[in-house]
Amino acid sequence: MNLSVDVVEETNKSIVNLAGEIDAYTAPELKEALLPLTKQSGHLVEVDLEQVNYMDSTGLGIFISALKSTKENNSQMTLVNIQDRVLRLFKITGLDEIMDINSAIRGGSE
Amino acid sequence: MERFDFIELKVPAKAEYVGVVRLSISGIANRMGFSYEDIEDLKVAISEAITNTVTHAYEDNDDGEVTIGFGVYEDRLEVMVADHGGSFNLNEVKDGIGPYKHTDSIEDLKEGGFGLFLIDALMDKVQINNNYGVIVLMTKYLNETEVGFDDDQISTTQ
Numbered sequence: 001m002n003l004s005v006d007v008v009e010e011t012n013k014s015i016v017n018l019a020g021e022i023d024a025y026t027a028p029e030l031k032e033a034l035l036p037l038t039k040q041s042g043h044l045v046e047v048d049l050e051q052v053n054y055m056d057s058t059g060l061g062i063f064i065s066a067l068k069s070t071k072e073n074n075s076q077m078t079l080v081n082i083q084d085r086v087l088r089l090f091k092i093t094g095l096d097e098i099m100d101i102n103s104a105i106r107g108g109s110e
Numbered sequence: 111m112e113r114f115d116f117i118e119l120k121v122p123a124k125a126e127y128v129g130v131v132r133l134s135i136s137g138i139a140n141r142m143g144f145s146y147e148d149i150e151d152l153k154v155a156i157s158e159a160i161t162n163t164v165t166h167a168y169e170d171n172d173d174g175e176v177t178i179g180f181g182v183y184e185d186r187l188e189v190m191v192a193d194h195g196g197s198f199n200l201n202e203v204k205d206g207i208g209p210y211k212h213t214d215s216i217e218d219l220k221e222g223g224f225g226l227f228l229i230d231a232l233m234d235k236v237q238i239n240n241n242y243g244v245i246v247l248m249t250k251y252l253n254e255t256e257v258g259f260d261d262d263q264i265s266t267t268q
Contacts, residue, residue, distance in 0.1 A: 023128050023132075023161070024125040024128050024161040024164060054150075056154045056157045057227075057228050
């Protein structure tokens with residue numbers, strides 16, 4: 001019932017590897033790690049959700065905040081390797097329409 | 111009178127206990143024979159209900175409690191989430207919930223606006239009583255193929 005947040009820095013790009021559950025308890029940690037990354041102009045933030053097996057609306061809220069921040073700071077965010085169960089919440093809420101979500105292709109450049 | 115088993119759980123109104131309740135409902139629903147997908151739906155719905163009480167009702171003091179009741183029936187699971195410590199403005203919470211629409215601007219999206227919407231989308235029946243604290247009563251039926259009353263977006267997924 002925890003979340004691990006691991007950030008790998010590359011040139012003009014941060015890869016955020018998440019593992020565990022995103023809920024009211026773990027969301028603040030994610031927000032603290034994710035938002036500063038979106039404040040760098042021209043930066044790409046790639047969030048890898050492959051190991052995230054649970055998420056609820058608190059997680060959606062963080063990604064909404066991060067998306068807003070990318071618009072304000074001229075940066076980009078993409079969500080990759082998202083599991084079906086988690087993707088479903090983005091679809092139900094319509095957020096898949098406005099977020100850059102890539103569920104099928106493996107992200108990262110390692 | 112319809113027979114049912116009743117399980118009651120009382121946890122501190124703190125975010126770290128949301129996961130504990132989630133494990134509890136997972137166990138109960140699994141015991142009843144709910145599908146993997148339905149169990150995942152139940153986990154999200156109950157987390158949303160408790161997160162609501164944790165973040166809304168006890169902002170000023172953190173010594174409140176949330177009471178969760180599980181009514182285990184032959185054909186359904188009824189879940190009651192009650193906070194008797196305070197109350198949040200239900201109209202305020204209802205305001206602005208719903209799926210994102212193309213006409214909405216991203217700036218207008220609320221960070222916390224999807225909780226009740228998700229409960230409504232994932233459960234078969236939801237009632238909210240705001241007269242005395244906040245009580246959310248939600249029901250999920252076993253072997254229910256039709257999910258939600260009016261939201262065709264739900265039934266088309268998976």
